[in-house]
Amino acid sequence: MPDTSTEPPVSNAKIVNTPEEQEDNRRRTRKVLKKFNRKRENLVPVLQQVQDELGYLPREAMLEVAEYLKVPEVDVYGVVTFYNQFRLKPPGKHSIRVCLGTACHMKGGYILLDAWKRRLGVDRGETTADREYDLDTVACVGCCAMAPVNVIDKKAEGRVSPTRVDGILLAFKMEKEKKAKEKPD
Amino acid sequence: MTVIASQDIASTFQNIRDHALSRWQELWDxxxxxxxxxxxxxxxxxGALEVLEAVKDELSRGQQDVQVMEVGCMGHCYAEPLVIIKKPGNPTVVYGYITPEKARRLVKDYIQGEDISPEFALGALEENELIPSIYDLPRFKHEKYILLENIGRIDPEDIDQYIAKGGYEALANALQMQPEDIIEEVRKSGLRGRGGAGFSTAQKWEVCRSSPGxxxxxxxxxxxxxxxxxxxxAILESDPHSVIEGMLIAAYTIGARHGYIYVRAEYPLAVHRAEIALEQAEGLGLLGKNILGSSFSFDIKPFQGSGAFVCGEETALIASLEGKPGLPHHRPPFPATSGLNGKPTVINNVKTLAYVPPIIRNGADWFASIGTEKSKGTAVFALAGKVVNTGLTEVPMGTTLRQIIFDVGGGIPKGRRFKAVQIGGPSGGCLPESALDMPIDFDSLKEVGAMMGSGGMVVLDEDDCMVEVARYFLEFTQRESCGKCTMCRLGTRQMLSMLEDFTCGRGQMQDLETLKELAEDVRIGSLCGLGRTSPNPVLTTMRYFRDEYKAHIEEKRCPALMCHDLIAYYILPEKCERSCDACVGTCTVEAISSNKQRVKVIDQAKCVKCGTCLTACPLQYNAVIKLSPPDKVPAAKG
Known part of the structure; x- marks a missing residue:
């Protein structure tokens, strides 16, 4: 079958942030933390908001959260790796989510996932080297009637086909070129 | 909790309702x-937002004063985007399949002109002489709306519209009742939890209420x-107040002070609308301290889940609320005696709670008169897959699958044949045609190896491979297994690898027996519903579609032509219209080329089996076919 791997692949490339980037991440994490009181039950909402702010959960942000909530570091890491929503790697500029709910799967969602993998050259859970796109799957976005569904930059798009995949990519590319023209520097 | 101020509650609510009613009348009449x-x-x-944009833009060019409203989902997802227009003096008409261009035309022709545009109409909401009523559609013969009554008819972001439709009246009534009487009423109604297992709601409330603390x-x-x-x-997005009102009544009954709505993170719009609804309810004094002037106080916080399927299980959900990984634990103790932070906790499904206000409003006997002997009320199903009218439906318990799929759902599209229906998601099962005439309720579904689950219904036709369906569900449960119980963590993995072997043509007949044994072990050896029900899709497909398993194993053939490794695409040379290049142009991997006779040929080594060429080949030629097993493809010539 198309994708037999049951674990998201682990990319060998380790992402190391520069000290400046790390400091910036810590600062922005602390900004989010201020909104919460130091209760363990806030751990998941805190992580969600930190991820909203940074796009992912780098090591330094998790350490900051652990310290603030007085939760062992390993527990923060445990929660982050348990839930599908949390990312340990920086996202791309555009997020591609392929719905693999029952209806989408039966109507060819797995073929779309293949098409994206082929075009972007990354597996599910990964980001392209130029950090333009990140590809992942989602269990069901709840618009099964429109299957197969892809969620492109948080916008659900129904009845997608492999040729539409190329169309979406082309649109992003043209948009980028247009922007580059407007700002020649 | 003593009920002291009955009259005050009634009069406070009366004021709120009068205001809502006058606003509604002003709008509607x-x-x-x-x-x-x-x-x-x-x-x-x-594309509903584009349609909305087009409507607003077109209106801005005219002088007319028109009320534009965003409403929720009407359940007719197949015909989305939907637009409903009410013009004074005319019937209210539902229009389907609306594009921005059609929306502009509707505004020009109907709002600014007089043409009611019957060509876009699905039907009218009232009897009239211009447009046939939508209720004449065959689906309405079987449907009965309780939960779906308001959805798509009111603006979910305006609490007054919900109140004008009778909302929060049940709350005002409930606050004047003794909690014991509410439990009695719910017990008499026969309401069972809609989360899947079908446990008695009254009993759950009773246990929690009588728990100390x-x-x-x-x-x-x-x-x-x-x-x-x-x-x-759909319910949270389209009628959030029905859930909040249900929660308020439940909380009053069990004596809870704090509540949570645990929503999936994948549903951002539902979270957003719930937040707005909570704010508005609080603004009117229907939520928060001393609700409607009574001594009852209750607050609700929305909580976003983080994408773990197991968190639908109540003990795992609680762990997740406490900021821990969502691992389920052994029951008893049941959450009703020891739940969140060790306190008595009731967890009810969205639909269960949304049934409560109508039950209190219309009485237990009304609810109990709908449905079958042991399953009362209606069932809401999400119809998806190979069915014409995809979307939501609500039917009385005891309706048959055939009525739902063929009358409400409109049957299978493109004249294909019905093969199976998958009910209840990864915990449910696949039922064949022979089960179609069974009246469905909680118990009948269990008997045939499926489960009500939360109500997903995916229709499969002859192009869907049952082995692949089983593999798909098992892959899902295997991935979502939290890893606590060995049988679930490792047993499902073994089962999955066997099913993968089948779909790749590596399976052996004795695997079928092993698979069955293992399925039984996983069922017994798992703590929570996820593991215990995970073998259902496999067991039901093996029971009803054994032939397909045999074809995969013995002939390496996929009868439905679906399993990737067991099929190949082939262009019939005698059917190929040689001057057409549709497939060549559309192939995503450039695997198709012309031979000397200009007949198109697929390079099997390059082909990724995406099926684009099959869709692209014009219907009058129909030259692209699928073959299984792949070695049936004749060797290329010249």
Whole structure:
């Protein structure tokens, strides 16, 4: 079958942030933390908001959260790796989510996932080297009637086909070129 | 809790209702035309926001005063985006398959002109002489709306519209009742939890109410993780107040002070609308301290789940609320005696809670008169897959599958044949044609190896491979297994690898027996519903579609022509119209080329089996076919 791997692949490339980037991440994490009181039950909402702010959960942000909530570091890491929503790697500029709910799967969602993998050259859970796109799957976005569904930059798009995949990519590319023209520097 | 101020509650509510009613009348019976755009997640994915934009833009060019409203999902997802127009003096008409261009035409021709545009209409909401009523559609013969009554008819972001439709009246009544009487009423109604297992709601409340302790919690479970189910999302997005009102009554009954709505993170619009609804309810004194002037106080916090299917299980959900990984634990103790932070906690599904206000409003006997002997009321299903009218439906318990799929759902598209229906997601099963005439309720479904689950219903036709369906569901449960119980963590993995072997043509006949044994072990050896029900899709497909398993194993052939490794695409040379290049142009991997006779040939080594060429080949040629096993493809010549 198309994708037999049951674990998201682990990319060998380790992402190391520069000290400046790390400091910036810590600062922005602390900004989010201020909104919460130091209760363990806030751990998941805190992580969600930190991820909203940074796009992912780098090591330094998790350490900051652990310290603030007085939760062992390993527990923060445990929660982050348990839930599908949390990312340990920086996202791309555009997020591609392929719905693999029952209806989408039966109507060819797995073929779309293949098409994206082929075009972007990354597996599910990964980001392209130029950090333009990140590809992942989602269990069901709840618009099964429109299957197969892809969620492109948080916008659900129904009845997608492999040729539409190329169309979406082309649109992003043209948009980028247009922007580059407007700002020649 | 003593009920002291009955009259005050009634009069406070009367004021709120009078205000809402007058606003509603002004809107609905006023002189302004109303345009409603159905813009829940499903509508939006079909382009509802673009339609809304087009409507507003077109209106801005005219002088007319028109009320534009965003409403929720009407359940007719197949015809999205939907637009409903009410023009004074005319019937209210539902229009389907609306594009921005059609929307502009509707505004020009109907709002600004007089042409009611019957060509776009699905039907009218009232009897009239211009447009046939939507209720004449065959589906309405079977449907009965309780939960779906308001959805798509009111603006979910305006609490007054819900109140004008009778909302919060049940709360005002309930606050004047003794909690014991409410439990009695719910018991008499026969309401069973809609989360899947069908446990008696009254009993759950009773246990929690009588559990000692001052602090109790109420949680609304909207962690609708079943792939293929979207009823809870639609209800929260389209009629959030019905859930909040249900929660308020439940909380008053069990004596809870704090509540949570646990929503999946994948449902951002549902979270957003719930937040607005909570704010508005609080603004009117229907939520918060001393509700409607009574001594009852209750607050609700929305909580976003983080994408773990197992968190639909109540003990795992609680762990997740406490900021821990969502691992389920052994029951008893049941959450009703020891739940969130160790306090008595009731967890009810979205639909269960939304049934409570109508039950209190219309009485237990009314609810109990609908449905079958042991399953009362209605069932909401999300119809998806190979069915014409995809979307939501609500039918009385005891309706047959055939009525739902063929009358409500309109049958299988493109003249294909029905093969199976998958009910209840990864915990449910696949039922064949022979089960279609069975009246469905909680118990009948269990007997045939399926489960009500949360109500997802995916219809499969002859192009769907049952082995692949089983593999798909097992892959899902295997991935979502939290890893606590060995049988679930490792047993499902073994089962999955056997099914993968089948779909790749590596299987052996004795595997079928092993698979069955293992399925039984996983069922017994798992703590929570996820593991215990995970073998259901495998067991039901093996029971009803054994032939397909045999074809995969013995002939390496996929009868439905679906399994990737067992099929090949082939262009019939005698059918190929040689001057046409449709397939060549569309192939995503450039695997198709012309031979000397200009007949198109697929390079099997390059082909990724995406099926684009099959769709692209014009219908009058129909030259692209699928073959199984792949070695049936004749060797290329010249």
């Amino acid at each position: 006023g002189s302004k035309p109303i345009i409603m755009v159905s813009a829940a997640t499903c509508g939006r994915s079909a 001052k602090i109790k919690y109420l949680i609304c479970n909207a962690d609708e993780g079943d792939p293929g189910a979207f009823m809870d999302r």
